[in-house]
Amino acid sequence: MIDRERLERRMTELARIGGQDTAVSRLGLSADEQRARDLVGAWLSKRGAHVRRDAAANLFARFGGEGKVILVGSHLDSVPEGGRFDGALGVLCAIEAVESLVDAHVRLRRPVEVVAWADEEGARFGVGLFGSAAMFGRLASSIGDRRDRDGVSIAEALRALGERGDPAAARRDPAELAAYLELHIEQGPRLERAGLPLGVVSDIVGIYHARVTIRGRADHAGATVMTARADALAAASEIVLAVERIARARPDSVGTVGEIAVRPGAKNVVPGESLFSLDLRAARDHDGLVREVLTSVTTIAGSRGVEASVDELARVPVTSLDPKIREVLRHATRSVGVDAPELVSGAGHDAQNPALSGVPTGMIFVRSTGGSHTPREFASVDDAALGAQALANAIRELAS
Ligand SMILES: [Zn+2]
Missing domain, CATH: 3.30.70.360 (Alpha-Beta Plaits)
Incomplete structure (x- = not known):
């Protein structure tokens, strides 16, 4: 069962990092993004996960032993003057989903890793989906030399975070993964208009x-x-x-x-x-x-x-998400009482990188009001808890 209070408490705590009222400015590869990673890493290691960071500053927290991994997560960075939910909600719901399975002593046949991708928005260096592109070997080779407005390069920013400055070293074989799941706020009004809390993504534009x-x-x-x-x-x-x-x-x-x-x-x-x-x-x-x-x-x-x-x-290119995972997610959303519609995502997501690398990939959208990339973006705790429960059900189905 999802611990709604724990989820809400953590939503509030994470939103304080780089936050002011309902606004969050937590740029990719910044000290604030690092503080957010440290915070969620501490929650996860307390629950017995093996926590590590890779060369692109992605955070991974692994539960369980050998075999192909179920990877689940989203990103912790925001745009300047962004909101509390874009990216962050996906990481928080992934943590809550996995913790709920740990709480219930569910035996998982496959290892499950929670991931917090670094610098999804690309607000500072102009390179979106940075961390996931690094892991799947989809970054341009000279990317470390790209500079922000102050002349700081990506390599230098990584070194300031304690990495070696070579994001390409984050590359991992996609064959290690059984599936990738991501929950994200919708960033559009379709679920709100339909009066539904959850949707399943069919394609990313x-x-x-x-x-x-x-x-x-x-x-x-x-x-x-x-x-x-x-x-x-x-x-x-x-x-x-x-x-x-x-x-x-x-x-x-x-x-x-x-x-x-x-x-x-x-x-x-x-x-x-x-x-x-x-x-x-x-x-x-x-x-x-x-x-x-x-x-x-x-x-x-x-x-x-x-x-x-x-x-x-x-x-x-257009990314079609895996039909079998879509079915698993539809089933998982039905099991929390939601007849989730299939939606096309007009925004880019980290999920594109595993999907384009051949990893069976799926996404759940959570209803959000007030748009996205703005302090007005809003997802309710009730909707988030439903999304986390659906995610937990999907992980359980895929990993056991
Ligand atoms: Zn996002």
Whole structure:
């Protein structure tokens, strides 16, 4: 049985690290994230787990002996001015689920490890899903040299936490794992609208991140006639609208330009250069969406006499979660009285890395109100306890 009070007490205690009122700023690979790891590591070692940290600052707490591992967890970092639940709830519910099995003296045939992934959000270094990508060998080779705004590299940040500065050394053979389970707040309004506390994730959208540079020609805004201009911002604007039109016309697709800069940036100068971000996500035919947008970038630049270059920062394909694990999770949620709908996740998750490495992977969503990545995000203790119980039931089914 889930100890609701223990879960609630720990939710409060963890939220104090980097927290102020309902806001949490606990950046990946920071001293605060480390304090959070130390706190949950202490809870788990008190219950007899073997606790260790790997070269990417991921925390593992192992219960049980030999054989393929059931790995269950989420992340402890947040975005700046984020909330108390994104990531943290998944770690807390994983701990509570495993502890409830220990409390009940359930004999597990397989070892179970609780994991707290490091730096999922990538808020500081721009590398999302850092810890899980390191464990599954999916980091770019020069990643340790990437720097934050203050010039501190990832390698240096890891050394400051007592590691050796080589995240690639965190790599572990996916064949060691029997399954990976993650509970996470939904980050969308679908469960709230449906009046349901839990959902089961079917797919995680494909994600493409890029930075686009448009080079036109800076000219005098008074003396340059309209037909003689190569206006970089006008071209970028046309592309922004094309992204919107293309994403709207395709099923289960979203496209966002969230950042844009103009150079030289003066009211009486025709924009010579424009830089903007591209965020393209789709649950189906993600490659087709990316291709269509990139074609329109080339076409619009050509027709306006400007140059466009695209710097691809990340490309993660659509991840379908394991059908058998989905069935186990549906069964586990039914056993706590919830007819959980299958949902597509529009946000990226650590679960993508094990899933793309061939580990049978599943995710439970917990209803959250007030959005996510904001101090308003909120999951109730009742919903969290239901989620933890479902997770415990799934672990029990997979591990015994
Ligand atoms: Zn998260």
